[in-house]
Amino acid sequence: MTFIILLAWLFASVATFQHPRKGSVPLKGWRRRMIQTTLSCLTRTLFFVMGFQVKVKGKIATPQEAPIFVAAPHSSFFDAIISALTGMPSVVSRTENLSTPVFGTILSSLQPISVSRQDPDSRKNTVTEITKRALSGGQWPQILIFPEGTCTNRSCLITFKQGAFVPGVPVQPVLLRYPNRLVKLCVMTLCQLFTKVEVEFLPVHIPTEEEKNDPIIFANRVRQTMATALNVPVTDHTFEDCRLMISAGQLTLPMEAGLVEFTKINKKLHLQWNRVREQLDTFAAIASASKGGRIGIEEFAKYLKLPISDVLRELFLLFDRVSSWLTRMLTMFC
Incomplete structure (x- = not known):
């Protein structure tokens, strides 16, 4: 695991060498291909080494079909397996994560949309950046968002934040299931012979005119679709x-x-x-x-x-x- 992580850090460092920081310019050419292929392969290998057996259902949408992936429920950093399956899309991440040694460099190579929960303008800036990238016509990678905004215990889906739905573009819902009873602590999870994870890509949700004009309605309908497929209730908690x-x-x-x-x-x-x-x-x-x-x-x-x-x-x-x-x-x- 350590070797693979350090190797990923090396490739991420090369791909972002002398490239403008803070996601101001999208990665192009060999830099983008290195992230999409090499890092994706290394991430899959990492999960294999950790004993994860990944079952994928459904068809992954192209950037033209859905610029945004919305995944739920979000309960663990193991959910990062979605990134490996979808060509390492950009993610929404806390600003603090970018300064983490080794992992911060790998995360930066994905050109994340950083958010600071202490900055009162951060939410508005995040939505603006998501909209800009979603409407860029493929210049930026697809965006992976966990719309719940925090980790839960997977017993229900809490209120979805509106950021992924404000642009009014098609989104692809992605479901996460962990059939194993024990997926709570990293060390305990790694002590199992194998850990099953199911990632299901639902059909792309193309917003209606009503949903384009009202992100709340858009978010609630996508959440209900995902909750029905997961067979869990929804709650208005945030x-x-x-x-x-x-x-x-x-x-x-x-x-x-x-x-x-x-x-x-x-x-x-x-x-x-x-x-x-x-x-x-x-x-x-x-x-x-x-x-x-x-x-x-x-x-x-x-x-x-x-x-x-x-x-x-x-x-x-x-x-x-x-x-x-x-x-x-x-x-x-x-």
Whole structure:
């Protein structure tokens, strides 16, 4: 494994030598062919050495048929096998990953679309870059996107982010299945004699005019198609819900505050997600400093600088331990 990874790093270094960084110019000619053939072959070999038995279903779309692959569920870095099967497409990756020794160079050779979760403009820039590449007419490689935006436990499909669907171009859904019961920890996975993985390429989804004009509808229909094929349910939870739930737990706030209801209410109140953690910190400090560790709806509204409304009361109840507990108890007995 180490030898193959170092060999891949060497080829990636050669392919990107003296080439403009940050994905400003697409790789062409021998550089692109080296990535598509050599790195793809090495990645397949790496998975073979690790004991993976890969079963492929369906037909892989060409760049003209579908500029974008959308894959789900996303649960492990083992999902990178899709890249080897599809000619090493560009991926959407965290900016921090590009600075990782060895792996950062390999990832950079794929000309990824980098995203920073700390940059408030990153989401807009990412969507703009995806659109530019998807509409480039084949100048850029196909794009592989995991629209859930985070790793899940494969029990359902969470809300798809809209980035892959904003360009309004055809997309090919890709399903990932791990029949083995044990695909949790890298070392434990490698200790198995073999690990099965099934990659299924569904028919290309060509958007209707309605879907082109509304990325949310487009994303939801593709997600439903994939969920049906996987025989799993869908949920309206998002990556932001998970992040908020973890933050709430760290502040000893009720973790229900991170559930999907918050996202729905947040859209009505137009709160800024990049300030969610800061708001939770302040809210927890206010609650701790108040008599009995409580604050009322009036203080809550004053802090958020919002008028008291039905929507705000609904949001307040998500954070209110006592009222929420009473509500649940009444629901059980009624």
